[in-house]
Amino acid sequence: MAMLAGPPKRKDAAFEFVRFAAKPENVAQWSVDTGYLPSTKAAQQTPELQKLFTERPGYTIAVEQL
Numbered sequence: 001m002a003m004l005a006g007p008p009k010r011k012d013a014a015f016e017f018v019r020f021a022a023k024p025e026n027v028a029q030w031s032v033d034t035g036y037l038p039s040t041k042a043a044q045q046t047p048e049l050q051k052l053f054t055e056r057p058g059y060t061i062a063v064e065q066l
Helices: 008-022 024-034 047-055 057-064
Strands: none
Touching (some): 008 024
16 A cells, blocks of 8 residues: 555556566565465466475475465
């Protein structure tokens, strides 16, 4: 909500960051690097997460339970 209250230039920058952060490849890399669950379903189809699912089946179970 705070990003909508600022000046237009700041809003544009905030939305650009959200677009960047929500790209499947970026979500997947963040999930692999941090161990946090992916925040988008599209990220689950990326090669990075598919590899992680193969290497760590327990991680896959956690993602499926979301």
